[in-house]
Amino acid sequence: MLLLDTCTFVWLAAAPERLSETARELLDDPTRSIVLSDVSVWELCLKWQAGKLGLPAPPRTWVEEQARVWSLDRLELNRPHFYRSTELPTLHRDPFDRLLVAQALDRGLTLVTPDTHIHRYPVAARW
Numbered sequence: 001m002l003l004l005d006t007c008t009f010v011w012l013a014a015a016p017e018r019l020s021e022t023a024r025e026l027l028d029d030p031t032r033s034i035v036l037s038d039v040s041v042w043e044l045c046l047k048w049q050a051g052k053l054g055l056p057a058p059p060r061t062w063v064e065e066q067a068r069v070w071s072l073d074r075l076e077l078n079r080p081h082f083y084r085s086t087e088l089p090t091l092h093r094d095p096f097d098r099l100l101v102a103q104a105l106d107r108g109l110t111l112v113t114p115d116t117h118i119h120r121y122p123v124a125a126r127w
Contacts, residue, residue, distance in 0.1 A: 001108075002026060002034045005115060008113055012066075023127055034070065084102035110126055112127065113126075
């Protein structure tokens with residue numbers, strides 16, 4: 001199973017040319033399940049609200065449409081993920097990325113991300 005980093009989700013949906021060749025191959029593999037975390041949805045909502053991310057429709061509409069188009073499963077956020085994110089080494093200060101790492105570790109997922117900070121964690125990460 002693959003877990004999308006927030007930017008990976010945006011690029012998959014709106015700018016696929018920004019994906020690496022490896023990421024495209026992973027995401028095009030019909031045998032793999034792909035999940036979008038509630039963490040990424042929250043991050044997108046906050047960036048959209050702050051005017052830092054332009055979307056063709058409000059996140060409530062755009063994210064849900066794209067999740068359906070790409071057949072993405074939902075990964076809910078739960079308390080163990082919060083706890084795990086605070087137990088990680090301080091390699092990255094971004095709370096959204098730390099939560100995604102915690103979720104990937106908790107569920108044994110491969111995180112699809114270009115973020116080199118994330119690749120330093122003991123988590124399966126590909127780009």
